[in-house]
Every structure is written in structure tokens, then in C-alpha cells.
Amino acid sequence: MVLIKVCLNGGRLRADHPSVPLTAAELAADAATAVAAGASAVHMHARTPDGAETLDAPHVAEAVLAVRETCPGIPLGVSTGLWISDGDPERRRRTIATWADLEPTARPDFASVNVGEPGSMALAAQLLDLGIGVEAGVWSTEDAETLRDSGLAPRCLRVLVELIGVPPEVAPGLAGRIITRLDELGVDNPRLLHGDEASTWPMVKMAAGLGLATRIGLEDTVTGPAGQQVSGNAELVRLARAV
Template sequence: MTEAPAPGPGRPAGGDQAGPDASPGRGERSAAAPAWLKACLNGSRRPGEHPALPVTPLQLAEAAREARGAGADAVHVHPRDEAGSESLSASHIGAAVRAIRAACPGLPVGVSTGLWMTGGDAGARRAAIRGWEALDASGLPDFASVNLAEPGFADLWKDLRRLGVEVEAGVWTPEGAEALAATGLECARVLVEIIGGQAGTALARAHAVLDRLDGLGVPGPRLLHGEEEPTWILLDEAGQLGLATRIGLEDVLHGPQGDPVDGNTELVRLARARLAVGG
């Protein structure tokens, strides 16, 4: 079990929306309820990959505002340093989160903790996240994703919870589901992330992870998504299963028919339309 959350005084309204009741578990959503949709605004992409990719705090804030208007329930971002590289430092995390909160009061804001951001150094990553203690409530994200395939995830999880930051568990494979079950840790959401591979195998891979999570009795609502070619297939499947999902330039640069998109806002609108039909 995780330690009790310790949100700081004056945590912005909407922070609690990132908790376990904010997104439905597997099969728990009623047909009348809209799917919970997170906009993943930039990820690890470089600015040249798409002309509308948001990088700076102000760009992320504007992209979040537009995504919310298009139907996003939360946003997930990868803040950058002055050179445009992904960063876990308190100064860069805080600047991005504060800008989004100023533009979108009450919108839950999440960040990545990908180990690649510290060159694969788990100790450096943990030190960076512990540095978030210097942030006031307005600069702390509501939630952060932690990949079960990366070393040091259990310690990182506990550090985040001590800060009052909810954890999304990134599970890529059935083995990741087993690793999560073995920890006994609870999370705000279990991210069933189908990374890489072909569209033709995406559904089988997704159900292998979902079935293993269920078989092990892992608690927490599920969020199902893919990247690149399988993105839209898995978004549709999430809608059919009544699961939360996500969309954004981090995952895909094209629409369901393969056409290029203008940016995150168009992706969210397209996703909302498909989820309305699928739900």
C-alpha cells in the first residue's frame, strides 16, 4: 500500500479529480457517461515533428486550454528546459504546471517521469523528483506517470506520494502487470500502454495486459491507449470497453483515416466524436 497522500495546503481546486474516482475502471462506465479522456500534449517529440507541438510553458498552457475546450478531462505534459529538452527539474516542472493552471483552473495536470530524461540514471531521476519539495502547491502536478518497466519505480512512487502527487502506473506487458501486483502499491490509474508494434496485434496485446491485471486483482481504474499506428484502434477499443483513454500529439500525428491533423485540439475533437459513437 502507498503511504497516505500529503497534499500541501492550498492545493489548487481540481487536484482531487486525478484520484481513483476520476476515471472509470474496466467495465464500470455506464453507457450514458462520457469516456474520461486525457490529452497528451507533447511527449518526447521534437518541435520539428509537428508545427503545432507545444514546448514552452505558455504554449503548453494554450494547448491545454484549447484541449479542454474540445473535451479533454485532464492533460499530460513533458515540460522542457531552455534548450527544448525534456526536464524533471523543479523549475521546469513548476513553470509548466503553473502556466497550465493559470489558463485552465481546476483542470488536472500530469507529467511523465520517464527514465530517459535523466539518461537512464534512476538515482538522478529520484533526486530530481525529490527536488519538487521546493515547489509550492501551484507548481506541483496532480499526477505523474511511473513506468513499471523502468528500475527504481517503487522508490519513485513513494517519493511522489509523499509530495501529494498521485501516481499513474504505466504497464506495457503482462510482466508489467505482475510487477505492479507484486508491489502491493495502489495508483490513481493503471495505464495500459501498447508501445510499438503493428495495428494488427494491438488488440491482442492490450487484452493480454488487461486480462493479467484482472486475473491478479490489481486495483485501480484502467486507461487504455496506443501510439502511432495502433492509436485509433485502441482508442475505439477503450470506448467499447468503457475505459478511460488518451489522445494527443505525443501519441499520433494523424487522424483515424491517416490524414495529418492540425494539432492537439483536432485530435481531442476527433477522439470525442469516436468515443461518443463507441460508448
């Protein structure tokens, strides 16, 4: 079966959807229902007690260990988005360096790195040194070139072809150009294709047509393919499996 990764929460709040999981216990329970619905990997954003996104080691470890308890054997990843560190690459580097103090089971299996962000390739190398897999987030053909030129592509777990903030009428064409450029550059890692908001379901459909992995969850959308309301992540996974 093609991989479907559930993206549990992102930066969403309860105002966006009442089922957004925030605490470690909520992430663990929600991940379990999503896996039961057919997700084969989990992506999440750890939160502080007040609900803010965080990369701080204690909060990351708490969330990771909680999800491992309810989803044994399921690959588990986190975001490293620069906004979580207030746009400061050095602060992000220092924070993630503290993950070295965590027990291996308290570290995520993989982390997504947005190639277009400052310091991204140094961050990828840092994560790899910690034994954490890297998902390289490619948002453009330029990002594809940056990834190839870094020399790190062969060490990455997969390439995320990400259509973020892209209108649904534009997303398929841009996705196709990114995929073509990756082919031209010889970046042949496994690929996962996804969008967000209005481009979410068009990209799930495109991924299915191409036989690519995809992701779905409340981070990307709070509605089903017909714009209908959904109960939460498990329902989104079931709908994605039906595409």
C-alpha cells in the same frame, strides 16, 4: 463522460508537427484549446529553453503553473520517463526529490511511472510521499505482476495500459492479455488504455468499446484515424470524442 486525457507534446519537436507546444506559455494555450475540445485531463513533458525534456523543478513548476492558469480545476500530470534522466534512476530520484521544495500548486496532480523501468516502484512511493498521484504505466503482463507485488497498486490513481511501439495488428491482443492479467491479479484501479503511432487509433477505438478512459495528442500521433493531417491537439481530442 469517459475521461480523455490529452498528451500535449511528449518528446516531439516542431519537425514532427508544427503545432507541438514546447514553452510553458505554449503548453498553457494548447491545453486550454484541448480542454475546450473535450479533454478532461492533461499530460505534458516539461521542457528546457532549448526544447529538451526535463524533470528539473523550476521548469516543471513553470509549466504546471502556466497550465493551471488557463485550465483551472483540470487534473494535470507529467511524465517521469527514465530517458529524461539519461537512463539513470538515481539521478531521477534526486531530481524529483527537489519537487518537495515547490509550492503544492506548482507540483503536478499526478505523474506517470513506467512500471518496467528500474527504480519505478521506489519512484512511485516517492511521488506518493510528495502528495502526487501515480499513474502506473503497464506495458506487459509482467509489469502487471510487478505492480501487484509492489503493494502500491491500491495507492495508485489509475493504471495505464500502454501499447507503446506495438504494431496495430498486435496491440488489441496484447491489450486484452494485460487487462485480463490485471483482473486475475485483483488490480482493480481505474484504467486508461492507449497506444502510440500506428496503434493510437485502434487503441482509442478499443478503449471506447470497453468503456475505458483513453488518451490522445501529439505525443502519441500526428495524424487522424484515417491517416489525415491534423491541426493539433484540439482536433485530435475532437476526433477521439467522435470514436
